Amino acid sequence: MSTFAVFGMTTDVALAEARKTVKTTKPSVKAGCPPLELTQAEWNLAVEHQAAKIMAGEKVKQLSQMFDAPQYAQQFMELARKTGKCRDLRIRAKCEITDAEGEPVINQKTKMPRVVWVDYLPLAINAA
Template identity: 90%
Template sequence: MSTFAVFGMTADVALAEARKTVKTTKPSGKAGCPLELTLAEWNQAVEQQAAKIMAGEKVKQLSQMFDAPQYALQFMELARKTGKCRDLRIRAKCEITDAEGEPVINRKTKMPKVGWTDYFPLPGRGAA
């Protein structure tokens, strides 16, 4: 049985990621003596980093895992209504297959590899 989740990027997630990555100091030119950023400078740096993240291509898992794709579709609709977002897509966690449709086998465990793949509903079935 597959599980489904929504992947993409929203402004809130980009801002949270920027807050984690932007440092509170900057190099001063002297070894071992960094300059502390003021709150206004740090906030500006966070906003710039968040804009850079939103302009990029990286996506993250935005939702918890769902049992059915229609619940993921509902989550996507809500995410679109709440704010700025990009590249929203539903992915299913299932066996990874090669070009011929054969499962990719993990050399160490000898079991099929499991990972996230884009979910495309069949015409006339499921969410669309």
């Protein structure tokens, strides 16, 4: 079962998200007039500004596919660091939510245990 993935933000992902959100029009100066179209250069500049805002923010996205073991996710993180600017890279694992007694929390709709992404912290084992 694949349960590990890398989350964070890279410039490529921020740029792709900015391209989806930046509009190609701007409001007109006069009331009642149709919006004005942005030129390609203006739109590219707006996309770059939006991507810079995304990179400066705190939002993270899943960057990798799901892996079977955390060492594969670690290798993906190392590769992502080499390829370009990135921030907040971390490995997360899918885990069931449990209550205070250790019983799994059940989703009322599906009657299945609730599963969420949590930060993966490797156990530190000291070799003697």
